[in-house]
Amino acid sequence: MRFVLDAEQRLFGETLGKLLAEAAVPGVVRDWAAGRHERGLALWRTLAEAGVLAVAVPQSAGGAGPLPVELVTAFHELGRHGVPGPYAETVAAAVLLDRLGDGLGDGLVDEALAVRWLPAIAEGEALVTLALPPAVPYAPDADVAGLALLVDGERMRAAVPGEARTSLDPARRLFPVTPGDVLAEGPRVAAAAAEAYDMGVLVCAAQLVGTGRRLLEVSVDYARTRRQFGRPIGEFQAVKHHLADALVGLEYARPLVHGAALAYGTPDFGRDVSAAKAAASEAAYAAAKIALQVHGAIGYTDEYDPSLLIRRARALHTAWGSPSDHRARVMAALTGG
Amino acid sequence: MDLDLSSVEPFRAEVRAWLREHVPAAPLPSLEIEEGFAAHRAWERELHEARLSVVSWPEEYGGRNATPLEWLVFEEEYYAAGAPGRVSQNGINLLAPTLFQHGTPEQLARVLPSMASGEVIWAQAWSEPGAGSDLASLRATATRTDGGWLLNGQKTWSSRAAFADWGFGPFRSDPEAERHRGLTYLMFPLDAEGITRRPIGRIDGKPAFAELFFDDVFVPDRDVIGEPGSGWKVAMSTTGNERGLTLRSPGRFLAAADRLLELWREHGDPADTAMRERVADAWIKARAYRLKGFETISRTEDVGAESSVNKIFWSELDVALHETALDLLGPDGELGGEWLEGYVFSLAGPIYAGTNEIQRNVIAERVLGLPKAGSR
Numbered sequence: 001m002r003f004v005l006d007a008e009q010r011l012f013g014e015t016l017g018k019l020l021a022e023a024a025v026p027g028v029v030r031d032w033a034a035g036r037h038e039r040g041l042a043l044w045r046t047l048a049e050a051g052v053l054a055v056a057v058p059q060s061a062g063g064a065g066p067l068p069v070e071l072v073t074a075f076h077e078l079g080r081h082g083v084p085g086p087y088a089e090t091v092a093a094a095v096l097l098d099r100l101g102d103g104l105g106d107g108l109v110d111e112a113l114a115v116r117w118l119p120a121i122a123e124g125e126a127l128v129t130l131a132l133p134p135a136v137p138y139a140p141d142a143d144v145a146g147l148a149l150l151v152d153g154e155r156m157r158a159a160v161p162g163e164a165r166t167s168l169d170p171a172r173r174l175f176p177v178t179p180g181d182v183l184a185e186g187p188r189v190a191a192a193a194a195e196a197y198d199m200g201v202l203v204c205a206a207q208l209v210g211t212g213r214r215l216l217e218v219s220v221d222y223a224r225t226r227r228q229f230g231r232p233i234g235e236f237q238a239v240k241h242h243l244a245d246a247l248v249g250l251e252y253a254r255p256l257v258h259g260a261a262l263a264y265g266t267p268d269f270g271r272d273v274s275a276a277k278a279a280a281s282e283a284a285y286a287a288a289k290i291a292l293q294v295h296g297a298i299g300y301t302d303e304y305d306p307s308l309l310i311r312r313a314r315a316l317h318t319a320w321g322s323p324s325d326h327r328a329r330v331m332a333a334l335t336g337g
Numbered sequence: 338m339d340l341d342l343s344s345v346e347p348f349r350a351e352v353r354a355w356l357r358e359h360v361p362a363a364p365l366p367s368l369e370i371e372e373g374f375a376a377h378r379a380w381e382r383e384l385h386e387a388r389l390s391v392v393s394w395p396e397e398y399g400g401r402n403a404t405p406l407e408w409l410v411f412e413e414e415y416y417a418a419g420a421p422g423r424v425s426q427n428g429i430n431l432l433a434p435t436l437f438q439h440g441t442p443e444q445l446a447r448v449l450p451s452m453a454s455g456e457v458i459w460a461q462a463w464s465e466p467g468a469g470s471d472l473a474s475l476r477a478t479a480t481r482t483d484g485g486w487l488l489n490g491q492k493t494w495s496s497r498a499a500f501a502d503w504g505f506g507p508f509r510s511d512p513e514a515e516r517h518r519g520l521t522y523l524m525f526p527l528d529a530e531g532i533t534r535r536p537i538g539r540i541d542g543k544p545a546f547a548e549l550f551f552d553d554v555f556v557p558d559r560d561v562i563g564e565p566g567s568g569w570k571v572a573m574s575t576t577g578n579e580r581g582l583t584l585r586s587p588g589r590f591l592a593a594a595d596r597l598l599e600l601w602r603e604h605g606d607p608a609d610t611a612m613r614e615r616v617a618d619a620w621i622k623a624r625a626y627r628l629k630g631f632e633t634i635s636r637t638e639d640v641g642a643e644s645s646v647n648k649i650f651w652s653e654l655d656v657a658l659h660e661t662a663l664d665l666l667g668p669d670g671e672l673g674g675e676w677l678e679g680y681v682f683s684l685a686g687p688i689y690a691g692t693n694e695i696q697r698n699v700i701a702e703r704v705l706g707l708p709k710a711g712s713r
Binding site: 001002003004005006009069216220223224231232234235236237239240241243244245247248251252253254255256258259262275278279324327328330331334335 | 338339340341342344345406598601602610613614616617618620621622624625626628629631632635636646649650694696697698700701702704705706707708709710711
């Protein structure tokens with residue numbers, strides 16, 4: 001047993017990290033928030049070339065996966081750099097389409113959907129968004145997605161986007177959707193949607209840990225250099241203790257995310273992704289609040305890059321289910337109610 | 338990356354079967370009272386006879402050469418079986434790793450077998466009235482004499498010292514040296530001439546620790562661990578163990594979290610969502626600690642400054658878990674029983690082995706790289 005990333009998985013993460021460090025992501029985020037998608041879409045294609053989306057799609061459909069450990073490795077980096085776009089939704093949609101497209105679809109109206117979209121997802125040619133109410137009520141980035149889905153009980157429909165709502169995180173462009181054509185129906189739709197939801201929860205948790213990590217790093221850098229009262233603020237114990245607490249939370253969220261990735265395909269997957277998401281949400285949000293406190297007024301400004309991550313951490317705290325939702329789910333799995 | 342534990346399943350099965358046969362049906366009396374201490378000592382002997390008291394040690398000292406993974410699995414089974422707390426833990430988890438690192442072959446051969454069997458129970462004698470977490474300010478002295486050292490001064494809050502047989506700790510051997518230098522790490526019998534021990538009641542009145550007064554207590558050279566004057570370095574190699582996984586293994590929290598879930602099933606009010614969330618959090622954190630343990634042993638056996646991260650996590654989890662249990666029990670929680678015993682035990686966690694505030698400083702400075710106070 002070796003419960004750490006192997007050399008190849010580490011290299012995958014490092015490669016993505018380097019690529020994103022060079023991509024000037026904060027500018028991409030601001031463009032995306034303003035509805036200018038060119039740079040964000042270019043980054044999407046670059047990341048797809050590096051394999052970020054291929055690891056979500058089965059080999060049979062043109063991908064390299066599903067590889068949950070590689071997925072959480074990639075999303076950790078997406079979270080660290082605050083990359084905008086419907087990545088989690090596209091990954092979840094890949095699971096949904098794969099489950100409904102394996103040729104056994106009782107009641108599946110359009111089996112060709114999977115054949116059409118999965119290879120395009122793997123290649124980075126298609127952004128897909130979806131709404132899975134109640135936990136995922138809005139479809140992010142529906143205006144740039146090639147396909148928007150809405151699953152309601154046992155029906156999967158095309159989602160008809162309304163007008164975008166403004167999020168605290170302006171790069172999360174959330175669209176209310178109304179039901180369009182029925183694309184598939186039957187009990188298998190609900191089961192596939194549940195699996196898609198779990199995968200979305202998992203990658204969102206990984207993204208949160210990455211975001212929290214980055215916020216801790218920038219806060220530590222700031223505390224080392226920012227001087228007040230004649231000394232670096234990082235000398236003050238009150239500041240030190242905040243940052244140490246942020247580290248403790250994040251250090252224990254990571255193994256839950258990795259553990260959940262390894263539970264993929266087992267009956268414990270749902271329980272474990274919920275445990276991971278609850279812990280990751282709390283740890284990243286705590287790191288965000290501490291980052292804001294350590295930075296003081298500058299962290300509260302729109303123009304300061306890390307404030308993009310502070311907002312992201314708060315938004316993702318309740319995206320894909322709140323910590324309370326996920327704790328309830330853990331308890332339901334453990335005690336049967 | 339994997340979590341494949343199949344290679345240790347045979348070991349797990351063996352341990353589980355033995356524990357099922359041997360774990361006392363009724364809990365032993367608290368190990369913090371004389372009667373309980375004796376009962377726990379007998380339990381240590383029984384464990385030793387099955388070669389299960391120190392599984393990670395080399396075979397020649399009564400162990401099984403168990404890998405870190407096997408050790409983690411042993412601990413999971415041990416606590417899941419409801420087996421008694423370890424009265425030998427100071428020796429096994431704090432002194433033994435230090436001896437493996439710094440001890441002479443003679444010391445290993447002399448000290449370890451009787452520690453493994455529970456024949457000699459060890460007390461840690463570090464704290465002093467003027468030095469709790471600030472070990473560099475220790476004042477009890479070791480003065481060179483013919484063939485050994487004379488100990489003078491006072492140690493306090495020494496865990497298990499009310500009933501233990503031997504003690505170990507750092508003493509100041511060079512009063513001129515700087516704070517961290519000039520300490521010597523020594524072992525001594527608690528019934529030696531010149532030692533007075535006064536049991537101290539813990540917050541619940543049980544004599545979980547004692548203060549020790551030293552009046553020209555002679556310790557021969559053979560009971561010095563490491564080089565004279567290097568006591569700080571030797572002691573620090575112990576604290577890594579103490580704060581890391583060994584002192585509070587994940588198995589303990591997994592078992593407690595499972596018992597908490599049982600308590601919730603019996604006493605929980607489904608409408609009390611706040612309480613339900615606390616129970617869920619305890620389970621989630623116990624699981625996180627388990628997985629972190631697997632991660633730690635996968636990376637390296639030397640936990641270093643990262644052990645401070647562990648110490649904060651497990652000590653806060655321990656308190657939260659037991660508080661939740663007592664709150665679930667409601668008015669009966671204060672009346673005693675295993676949860677209350679565990680609660681009182683947990684309250685010491687954020688205080689001992691270096692307070693959690695000290696650990697936060699260590700993390701900030703050594704893990705995160707923040708400047709030391711007054712470093713201008």
